[in-house]
Amino acid sequence: MNQWLFVLLALVIVSAAVLAVTLRNLIHSVLSLIVVFLGTAAVYVGLEAPFIAAVQVLIYVGAIAILLLFALMLVRAKMGQPTPHVTGSWWLGFILASALFVILAAAAFGIDRPAPPAADVPDVAALGTDLLRQWVMPFEAASLLLTAAMIGAIAVAIELRRQSRRSAP
């Protein structure tokens, strides 16, 4: 992928990510996160993985971001109140973040990785075949997890409805 394009996208993604964690207004912070998602999708397009890019947009922007916004609405966080950026235990956060950075840098630059396979444009059909043949067990496990989550959500919602009906005359 063209280096300058990558640099541009990386700048966009990183600045949006920084905004996402530093903005006071939570809605603006989620919107910056959406920019991060879209930027990542653009990086995937540049890496010649259009399927992953489209799925990134569909899932992250189309579903997860909306989930985040719904969660914000339901929790009714005080949007206008200024929250302190720097809390008392900032040194713990600094230590943990530095440790994580060291580990990731070591993994990215240190260890010898095998060269990536020949530039074979990944086929969507090949992806599907692999997913349902070689990786079918993780696929089924993921679908089980999703089913469990859905059942849990419905159980919580029914419980709430029963409670509210009991409390209401």
Added chain:
Amino acid sequence: MYGLGLLKGMYVVLRNFVESYYKPERLVTVQYPEERRPLPPRFRGFPFLIYDDDSGALRCVACQLCAKACPATCIELTMAKGEDGKPAKRPETYTLDLGLCMQCGLCVEACPFAALAMDHDFERAVIDQPEPLRLGIDQLRRPFSYLEQINPEAANALAPKPAKTAAGAEERPAKSSHGGREVTT
């Protein structure tokens, strides 16, 4: 069968759509300024004063009953003084305030001399200088033949007073005590 209601509904609407191109009853819109729907004869616009076609004299005797009957108090009138100073049976000024009139028709019902009737005029909007809202006698006079034209039913009930000629005793048609609209036919 389930779902059939939806399809039936869509079929009815589709038929409406297609027939609106060739059946007049499916397209009931009137293109307003160019075509006008004929108004029903008992339509209540603003009231007007009736005068006899032949003599040009108003029927109104300035008895003030219409002014008293009006719920919006929009009628003001004064009686004229004759040559000898005695009150003459005709109005000197008759003012109808269009801003107050709500076209209820109570003045017409109250008048014992059948001197008022409701007009069919409702297009009084203007875009430039607003016309004066208080109408005087000159703007309110209309001939009896005009009433025959717009509301023949009422015209039959309020037959004109016979002209006072020396020759020929015309029959006075029977008039009800109210002179109002007790038209039945």
Added chain:
Amino acid sequence: MSMDNVWIAIKQAAVGAARDVLYPLLDPVLPAWITPERLMMFASAVISVVSILVIVPLVMMYLTWAERKVVGRMQNRFGPNRVGWFGLLQPIADAVKMLTKEDIVPARGDRFVHLMAPVLILVPTLLVYAVIPFGEGMIAADLDIGVLYFLALSSVTTLAVFMAGWASRNKYSFLGGMRAVAQMVSYEIPLVIAAVVVVMRVGSLSTVAIVEAQAGLFGWFVFQPWGLFAFLIFLAAMTAEANRSPFDLPEGESELVAGFHTEYSGMKFGMFYLAEYFSALAQCFLAATLFFGGWKGPLLPGWIWIFLKTFVLVFVLFLFRGTFPRVRVDQLMGFTWKFLLPLALTTVFVAGLTYYLPPVPGWIVGAVLLTGTFFVLMLPNRRVTLVRRACRLEN
């Protein structure tokens, strides 16, 4: 030279011009990374983009005119007929009106989000036109993941609707926005599954491949039982995705003032209006491509066929608008989760099953299974929810 090839001829001429005329002309001033091939690609892309950006808004403007006339006739009245002959200048009058209105932002509303929402709703709905084949070889970008690209970008509009509802700082807009988001998210699932049925049978996500697979007179997917049901599900879900009647609860004029776009005026409202119609038109184009054979058809050139099919579908949308009363929000949710989704999953199953059966028995088995499922799914959806709740409280 038939009309079919005019666009391709223009494109080839432009590409040739880029290579033979433009590049030598600009050679001295161009940096090294602009090669002739890249310039040709750029010229080709420019032709595609310009043609879409010129034709699609024009079609959409006259679609709004057609909607008002058609729905008017369905309601026993003329549509607009004062502004030009037959009201043909009405869309232009509307555009002028929207451009000249004052732009009002609510005083305590979020200015940035208020500005971004119309932008975010309009851009994806225009981007999806890149993967629709308007004729043989007449597609802006023949992506391998065409249908997925379309569906992914349609899901971005949901976010914009939420942003609009939030930024207006108005409880009715906010409620309208939340309802709209719930509706759009719920109806996306049957929409995607209905599209997946077709993709599964064709074996490719590319819209060009999907059209090519529908060869022959009865080769359109709508003539197969799974195709017919997938089309009906797609039609219902598409109407709800575009927030059109009878699912226009979020923006209904008599509910919630105007829902999420209450506080918008002028061109920002114009963008919401445009986006709704662009989205409806694009989804009709996609339905024509997935289920009705796209540009395939005898005698007439391809682009006429696809426009004809799309306009028939758009007329069906107008018919929905003129016929059905607005659906209540709980009925709306019940319809998708309890009816459309199980039906969609069954359609996927039947489509897969009939792949392995021989054609004629497969058709019969598929038709029987799907009609059976349709009637079985009517059973839990019969009664109105409120009646049931009242009955239960009495006991």
